[in-house]
Amino acid sequence: FQPAQANFSYQRSVEQQQQLYQHASQPQRFFGEGGEAAQADYIRALPLMTSSDPYANGEDYLQFLLQAGNRFITHRILLHDRDTNHDLPGKKARNVPVLLANYYEMENRTRDALIALPGLTLVPERYDKALSILQEVARHFKDGLLPDRLPLPGQRLTSDDYGSADVTLWFFYALDCYLQVTRNYEFLEDFYPHLVTSIHRYIQGTFNGIHADPKDGLVSIPGKGLTWMNALINGIPVTPRGGKPIEVNALWYAALSFMVEWSQHLNSKGDLSHAISYYQELMTLCKRSIQKRFWYNEGGYLYDVIDGQNGDDPALRPNQLLALSLRYSAVTQGQRQSVLEIVTRHLLTSQGLRTLSPQNPAYKGHPGSSWEEQQQALHQGSTWTWLLGPYIDAMLMQQNNPYNKTASHQNDSLQEYLWRKCLLLLEPFNENFREGLLGMNEGVFDGDPPHSSGQNCASAISTGELLRIYNALAQMHEMHVASMLSPQR
Incomplete structure (x- = not known):
């Protein structure tokens, strides 16, 4: 962002900011907390800047988000034991927590559940539920991998369910x-053996050809639609992305980094004698390769896939976020x-981010009415709301971690501008709660204006990311207000 823009925005918001500070000095009002400051352990309701009553409408928005998020969490009764792959003796039932991918669907998609989990369980402080879901997902590790879906009552998982390249990495x-x-690191030791096996399996290679290339440390996959862009028509992937996809390797690098951190933690407690340097070496090689090999200098962004069947793919997609x-x-x-500049210019819409730049010949901004047309456009131009999560995260990280309380006061106006810009990206979804399936938010929209909806009318992954980002902005706002009101300024 340009400093001149930030200063201009800051000057225009002085009057409204004064009102904001006056509000902050009063007992805080939180949804479900009765408005008592002494009970303020929930999320701050943020003002909707474009509405006639910013704070009242802001509280309504937060209420909608929390209520919508709660509807995706449920339980199921299973009569089958994953560990033995047999029915439980005497039909003994097991009550398992479930995070539905869509409010109206039965299927439990593991990737969606893991991405949505922070927003749907951690933001509303349902920590026990979050741990239970992680433990239930971990029950289905098989040779270091997680399945694309969790079993429904009466169903059993097969090897075909363990196919995606990124699902296991989303668990990290x-x-x-x-x-x-x-x-709560008490349970880390329980998960750790699964994580070690997962890293080993990616290094050695999986049964369906997913493996880390020893030359550059990057994960390579066959062109079978094994990423989140997995739409199929007659069994043929619409977006095959064979080679080394950017988001898979971003997750791979993060997983290796977590293993270094978690191994050091367990080692400090005397619970681990594993060679931490092994993960450090893998992490260093992977980072160096991502910076050098994925950079598309001509376009100023990252390749979507490198080392594919047709070489490196410069298609501008949001996966690089x-x-x-x-x-x-x-x-x-x-x-x-x-x-960020390129993605903002070509992919950002009022409802999320396009899955492909409109300048690409393969772009499909309006899917049509048939199922085949919708599948064709799903990852070839359609807008997905959940991608706003990583987009706003990237914006906040660009400003050198605005959550840091020690940030220079000279950056106050820039942080104020950034906070408002991010909050404005969330405001359109307030109206979405009042349309379509009332009280829910949709997940997929047309890439072309006016960005009509029509698919995924109640999305857990979108609701979870909206809640997670809303909470991040609330925390950022509280720190900013505290800084502005500090007597040491």
């Missing part, structure tokens, strides 16, 4: 989110800034 992400919020937004990011500050 969700576990890290849980540990960062709760600091994960290389910018995860807690352990492999890109440089200069690369992050350039990618």
